[in-house]
Amino acid sequence: MGLNDRPSGERVHISFFGLRNAGKSSVVNAVTGQALSLVSQVKGTTTDPVQKAMELLPIGPVVIIDTPGIDDVGGLGQMRVQRALQVLDKTDVAILVVDGTLGMQPDDRQLVEQFQKRNLPYLVVYNKADLLEAPLVCQANEIAVSAKTGQNIYELKERIGRLAGAQENTKHLVADLIDPGDVVVLVTPIDSAAPKGRLILPQQQVIRDILDAGGINVVVKESELTAALAALGKRPKLVITDSQAFKAVNRDTPEDILLTSFSILFARYKGNLTEAVRGAAMLDKLKDGDNVLISEGCTHHRQCGDIGTEKLPNWLKQYTGCDLDYHFTSGREFPQDLSPYALVIHCGGCMLNEREMQSRIRHSLDCHVPITNYGIAIAQMHGILARSLGPFPDLAALLHP
Numbered sequence: 001m002g003l004n005d006r007p008s009g010e011r012v013h014i015s016f017f018g019l020r021n022a023g024k025s026s027v028v029n030a031v032t033g034q035a036l037s038l039v040s041q042v043k044g045t046t047t048d049p050v051q052k053a054m055e056l057l058p059i060g061p062v063v064i065i066d067t068p069g070i071d072d073v074g075g076l077g078q079m080r081v082q083r084a085l086q087v088l089d090k091t092d093v094a095i096l097v098v099d100g101t102l103g104m105q106p107d108d109r110q111l112v113e114q115f116q117k118r119n120l121p122y123l124v125v126y127n128k129a130d131l132l133e134a135p136l137v138c139q140a141n142e143i144a145v146s147a148k149t150g151q152n153i154y155e156l157k158e159r160i161g162r163l164a165g166a167q168e169n170t171k172h173l174v175a176d177l178i179d180p181g182d183v184v185v186l187v188t189p190i191d192s193a194a195p196k197g198r199l200i201l202p203q204q205q206v207i208r209d210i211l212d213a214g215g216i217n218v219v220v221k222e223s224e225l226t227a228a229l230a231a232l233g234k235r236p237k238l239v240i241t242d243s244q245a246f247k248a249v250n251r252d253t254p255e256d257i258l259l260t261s262f263s264i265l266f267a268r269y270k271g272n273l274t275e276a277v278r279g280a281a282m283l284d285k286l287k288d289g290d291n292v293l294i295s296e297g298c299t300h301h302r303q304c305g306d307i308g309t310e311k312l313p314n315w316l317k318q319y320t321g322c323d324l325d326y327h328f329t330s331g332r333e334f335p336q337d338l339s340p341y342a343l344v345i346h347c348g349g350c351m352l353n354e355r356e357m358q359s360r361i362r363h364s365l366d367c368h369v370p371i372t373n374y375g376i377a378i379a380q381m382h383g384i385l386a387r388s389l390g391p392f393p394d395l396a397a398l399l400h401p
Contacts (some may be wrong), residue, residue: 002208006061007205007351007380008053008063008351008353009202009270009297009349009350009351009352009353009354010061010205010310010353011053011060011061011062011063011252011353012061012063012092012093012156012164013062013063013065013090013091013092013093013353013355014059014060014062014063014065014091014092014093014095014160014164014228015065015067015087015088015090015091015093015094015095016028016062016065016066016067016094016095016096016097016137017067017084017087017094017095017097017111018069018070018096018097018108018111018228019070019071019098019099019105019107019108020068020069020071020072020335021069021071021099022069022097022098022099022127022146023097023127023128024066024067024069024097025050025066025211026127026147026148027095027097027125027127027145027147028050028064028066028154029147030145030147030150030153031056031153031156031157031160032052032054032056032064033062034054045391047065048068048080048083049065049068049083049084049087050065050212051063051064051065051066052064052065055155058157058161059161059164059165060156061159062164063353065087065090065091067083067084067087068080068081068083068084069081069084070084070085070107071105071107071110071169073185075093085114087380088114088115088118088120089112089355089356089359089360090352090353090355090356090359091120092120092121092353092355093120093121093122093123093160093164094111094115094120094122094123094161095122095123095125095160095183096111096112096115096122096123096124096125097125097127098125098126098127099126099127100126100127100128100129100131100132100136100144101128101131101264103126104124104155108124112124121163122141122163123141123142123143123156123159123160123163124125124139124141124142124143125142125143125144125145125156126138126142126143126144126145127145127146127147128146128147128148129144129145129146129151129152130146130148130149130151131146132144143155143156143159164236171233171269172209172213172269173205173206173209173265173266173268173269173386174206174209174210174213174215174238174240174265175209175210175212175213175215176213177216177237177391178210178213178215178238179213179214179236179237180213180214180215180235181214181215181216182215182216182236182237182238182341183216183218183232183234183235183236183237184210184214184215184216184217184218184236184237184238184239184240185218185219185220185225185228185229185232185236185238185239185240186203186206186207186217186218186219186220186239186240186241187220187221187225187239187240187241187242187245187249188200188203188219188220188221188242189221189222189242189244189245190221198271199219200350201350201351202262202263202265202266202348202350203219203242203262205333205350206240206262206265207219215237215306218232218236218240222241222245222248222252224233224247225239225248225249225252225253226252229252229253229254229257230234235256235257236257237257238257238258238259238260238391239253239257239258239259239260239262240259240260240261240262240265241259241260241262242261242262243261243262243263243264243307243374243375243378243379244307244311244378246261246375246378246382246384246388247382247384250382250384250387255387258390258391259387259388260375260388260389260391261375261378261388261391262348262375263347263348263373263374263376263378263381264276264373264374264375264376264379264388264389265348266348266349266350266373267348267373267375267376268351268392269354270348270350270352270353270354270357270358271348271349271357271358271361271373272358272361272375273347273376273395274331274395274398275361275365275371275372276371276372276373276376277372277376277385277389277395277398277399278370278372278398279343279344279370279371279373279376280372280376280377280379280380280385281342281370282342282370282372283316283319283320283343283372283377283380283381285342286316286320286322286324286342286343287322288322288323289323289324289325289345290322290324290325290342291324291326291327291340291341291342292316292324292325292326292327292341292342292343292345293327293328293329293335293338293343293344293345294306294308294309294312294313294326294327294328294329294345295328295329295330295333295334295343295344295345295346295347295360296329296346296347297328297330297331297346297347297349297350297351297352297356297357298329298330298331298347298350298351303323304355307374308328308330308347308374309326309328312345312374312377312378313326315378315382316382317383319380319381327341334360334363334364336396337367338363338364338367338369339367341369342369342370343369343370343371343372344369344370344371344372345371345372345373345377346360346361346371346372346373347373347374348373348375375388378392385399386399
């Protein structure tokens with residue numbers, strides 16, 4: 001990702017679905033103006049979802065996803081179908097490509113039902129319009145195109161643009177919690193796991209949101225927090241810390257200054273902060289032998305002292321006194337069967353888009369498995385959950401039902 005690129009998790013995800021040889025990949029290539037996907041007359045040429053972050057006019061920064069045909073057959077084919085359907089979890093705008101010479105098939109209609117069930121905005125695109133003897137009569141959410149001749153491709157891009165524009169996330173990480181001129185202190189530990197020469201993505205995004213709101217950023221390591229607070233000419237409105245430094249930062253931050261973490265801000269921004277707080281109550285109910293799933297949305301290289309695989313299990317052992325069984329997933333992995341787990345602890349999800357983060361939360365709740373967030377769990381285990389939720393007074397009732 002370049003310095004000026006929008007993170008993938010902040011881009012509108014536009015996914016193309018359909019039967020084999022309906023022309024999905026050809027339509028994708030026509031819309032993007034690139035040979036993004038391999039095209040041939042052989043059914044099942046696209047065997048895995050193909051994903052690319054790009055600028056697409058008139059929409060702007062997007063992620064385009066081409067998927068395998070949802071009518072694939074055989075054992076391997078069914079695995080491809082499953083991979084295609086998993087893409088629905090992160091899709092903001094769905095494009096169903098139908099072979100216009102054949103019309104809608106039962107599998108196409110099942111996909112439309114999936115779109116509607118998930119409340120996904122979608123378009124039905126009848127491809128191969130150049131082969132039709134008479135023009136198709138299309139409904140409001142349908143369009144006939146030809147990827148081969150370019151017929152109506154411009155109009156298709158305009159239609160996709162209108163749908164995509166309506167999906168832009170208008171929520172804020174922190175801007176709605178501060179006023180112009182407020183000082184916000186950000187505590188960013190620099191340890192062996194910190195990337196060389198830059199801050200991690202959540203920290204970058206929070207800094208930018210504060211700047212956009214007219215706030216004043218003060219960025220320090222946890223070891224310099226006390227000195228920074230003493231040197232400031234005015235009291236900060238808020239201190240935001242990396243969750244793993246919660247204990248020390250809580251100790252060094254005066255009680256009359258609001259305190260929270262990057263992870264908690266992301267739980268509110270992309271996830272469900274209310275459910276994360278409810279899920280943290282399960283920490284007090286864990287018992288020996290319980291399975292705990294610790295899930296991260298990114299695939300960074302695990303190092304000594306990793307927060308997910310080392311620090312969280314150690315804190316859980318200290319807090320619960322139980323011998324728990326830990327399971328770890330990262331990136332796009334997230335179990336379909338959550339029944340073995342007593343609790344899911346998820347990262348803030350900075351690398352996931354809102355749709356995928358919400359899908360994981362919804363799936364956990366549908367499976368009746370509590371789900372919480374790194375920051376919420378760590379605050380609970382350090383006895384400072386109530387304080388870390390200070391910027392969100394509407395959640396106080398959840399702590400004292």
